[in-house]
Amino acid sequence: MKLSRIIQILDAKILCNVQGRLDSDIPMICGSDLMSDVLAFIKSGALLLTGLTTIQVVYTAENAGVNVVCFVRGKKPSKETVDLANEKKITLLTTNMSMFESCGKLYNNGLIGGSDYEN
Amino acid sequence: MKIRPINHKKPSKIRELTYELKVEQVMCDDVITLSPDDTMNDVLRILRDNKIRGILVLDKDRLVGVVSIEDLISCLVDKGKLNEKIENRMTKDIVTVYSDESIVQVVNKFEDNGYGRFPVIDRDTKKLVGILTKGDIIDGLLEKLEIEYRQEEIHRYRASHIFEDVISDNSTLIMQYHIKGGDFKKAxxxxxxxxxNLLRLGIMPETIRRVAIASFEAEMNTVIYTPEGELIAKIQPDKITINTIDSGPGIPNIKQAMRQGYSTAPDWVRELGFGAGMGLPNIKNCSDEMKIKSKVGKGTDLQFIIYRRENET
Incomplete structure (x- = not known):
């Protein structure tokens, strides 16, 4: 699914770095607040939904090959987090929906999680 | 010359650059101006002498208009006289841009207004600081592309050939990084x-991903549990070996620490998204070999090795 469609479904606000990515395909979603789980299970190219806004989220995304992170429940990251995302060219979004609602809406629209995804 | 709106499919690198580049980086800041009382003859002379197509018109410090080659032509077509004042021929409906706007915003303004040039204004002082044409944008983009391309190419070329350039039976590249305990702003x-560095060395993305995930977990462990430590990466043609050596409290029971979900982390560590007993198991899963040596009260030496199976050269 195109990132622009996901932004529409989540009614998400763009925080930074969306340039050149709106048309890119997001094959699956990972929702977690536990970065070790994200590192262990997320596939490259996935979108990460999380309630954490620390700079370690950006480092986690970078190391796991994740280009897009969306914060749930309307959370806004600190300036340090946004600056680091700019440096690492990670797209940051924020949605007012909760983690459960975000996952539910995206799943209903045909997106899948990492365990359904075959490379 | 026509600049296409940005939403058209274009190479994404250029699209990115139009967001990154600011007006002030590409504009011409050596602006030639005339006053409204000058004549179209002055316009003709200045356009010809400087090989430009438009001039800003200032009344003292205030921007009052733009006069372009089109205005000169229409003046001649109307059988107007070249001693006519600029005031009667210039475009008074001026569209300006701010020096801190990104190029992408300005490109769309060129399309919307059909103008060939925009005066550039400083957002704070509201003073004229330059002029921007489509040509300036193209020059700026090309220059930036070339600089970025050249820099990355040089880095990548030098780095990726290191093992071929250094002649030996076995070459090892060692990189050492200091890790400060408790410093979560830097973890x-x-x-x-x-x-x-691994990207520059031309190592395959899947190998880098495994190294990066394991190394990140090891770095987090060092930051969370120890006063300080060193991360040492040994790059060899066939494998990458990483050690994190800390001066921390040590691990009393390694077998227990290796179990998924076992953790001694306090709540504040869990709030950062770590400390759920997944760190060491993650490192083990990402690597081909892993060893832990630990002495309580002395510190821990964690080593993991990732083989470069693919043909990376």
Whole structure:
């Protein structure tokens, strides 16, 4: 699914770095607040939904090959987090929906999680 | 010359650059101006002498108009006289841009207004600081593309040939990074530097991903549990070996620490998204070999090795 469609479904606000990515395909979603789980299970190219806004989220995304992170429940990251995302060219979004609602809406629209995804 | 709106499919690198580049980086800041009382004859002379197509018109310090080659032509077509004042021929409906706007915003303004040039204004002082044409944008983009391309190419070329250029029976490249305990503003930074170097060395993305994930977990452990430590990466043609050596409290029971979900982390560590007993198991899963040596009260030496199976050269 195109990132622009996901932004529409989540009614998400763009925080930074969306340039050149709106048309890119997001094959699956990972929702977690536990970065070790994200590192262990997320596939490259996935979108990460999380309630954490620390700079370690950006480092986690970078190391796991994740280009897009969306914060749930309307959370806004600190300036340090946004600056680091700019440096690492990670797209940051924020949605007012909760983690459960975000996952539910995206799943209903045909997106899948990492365990359904075959490379 | 026509600049296409940005939403058209274009190479994404250029699209990115139009967001990154600011007006002030590409504009011409050596602006030639005339006053409204000057004549179209002055316009003709200045356009010809400077090989430009438009001039800004200032009344003292205030921007009052733009006069372009089109205005000169229409003046001649109307059988107007060249001693006519600029005031009667210039475009008074001026569209300006701010010097801190990104190029992408301005490109759309060129399309919307059909103008060939925009005066550039400083957002704070509201003073004229330059002029911007489509040509300036193209020059700026090309220059930036070339600089970025050349820099990355040089880095990548030099780095990726290191093992071919250094003649020996066995070459090893060692990179060492210091990790400060408890510094969460920086936790993850050293792995990020290491990862960038691995990219430059031309190592395959899947190998880098495994190294980066394991190294990030090891770095987090060092930051969370120890006063300080060193991350040492040994790059060889066939494998990458990483050690994190800390001066921390040591691990009393390694077998227990290796179990998924076992953790001694306090709540504040869990709030950062770590400390759920997944760190060491993650490192083990990403690597081909892993060893832990630990002495309580002395510190821990964690080593993991990732083989470069693919044909990376």
């Amino acid at each position: 993850g930074e050293q792995t990020s530097k290491l990862r960038k």
